[in-house]
Amino acid sequence: MDQIRLQYPLMQGIPATLTISIKATPSQKAVAAALGVEGAELNNLIAQRLQDAAFDIASALGIPYDPEPS
Secondary structure, X not given: OOEEEEEEEEEOOEEEEEEEEOXXXXXXXXXXXXXXXXXXXXXXXXHHHHHHHHHHHHXXXXXXXXXXOO
């Protein structure tokens, strides 16, 4: 998962989509590798932090967010 989309109302009756993503540049990946975090471990860390960010943003905006929609 490289991005999360949240339904975000512009105003009553006008929906939009808020897109949240986290990406690591090659130089950032090099820093992570130097600290011993790379490959699947780095990808998992990014995915976890993306979920955290989506939850925090949705909470701050007062919009629903279910990381595991049914």
